[in-house]
Amino acid sequence: MNYSPPEQFANVTLTCKANLYFDGRVVSHAVIFPDGSRKTLGLIYPGIYTFDTDASERMEIIAGTCRVRVGGRPGWTGFPAGTWFAVTANSSFEIEVAEGVAEYVCSYE
Numbered sequence: 001m002n003y004s005p006p007e008q009f010a011n012v013t014l015t016c017k018a019n020l021y022f023d024g025r026v027v028s029h030a031v032i033f034p035d036g037s038r039k040t041l042g043l044i045y046p047g048i049y050t051f052d053t054d055a056s057e058r059m060e061i062i063a064g065t066c067r068v069r070v071g072g073r074p075g076w077t078g079f080p081a082g083t084w085f086a087v088t089a090n091s092s093f094e095i096e097v098a099e100g101v102a103e104y105v106c107s108y109e
Contacts, residue, residue, distance in 0.1 A: 005062040005082055006105060009033070022049050028106070040106045048096040053087050056109040059095075060084040064102035069094045 013032040019040070020027055026049055028042030044066065059068075061083055067076040068085055070093045079085055081103075087093045089109075095102075 003060070003082065003084060005060055009039075021051075022047065025049070038108055042104050042106065044095060044097045044102040044104065046097050046099055048094060050092060050094045052092045053089055056089045057087045058084055058107040058109070059087070060105045060107070062103045062105055064097065064100050066095050066097045066102040068096075 009031060011034055015030040015032075018027050018029055019042075025045045025047050026042065028040040031039045031041060033039070044064075059079075061079045061081055063081050065078065065080045067078045069076050070085065070087055071091045076096070077085070085093075
């Protein structure tokens, strides 16, 4: 789904310590908003990675490209910059970056 990706967030708290996954191939930083809601900003380097979800997630691809398979469904769907996908709580998704770096904003519900 196409959308206009955010360029910045105002009045937030950013964690300095990065979350590192898959030997540093996926890196994110938490952003805390005044209302207590949280997002993560991250980079995904080439590879295929599987993530489990506790909460519902909305992954906005803000640069680069990836493909995703949600919840073990058959087939992959491509997501270039300016698109997003959703994953339900207590589920999982596989994400692949074939080349370059994909940048994302993840929102939790």
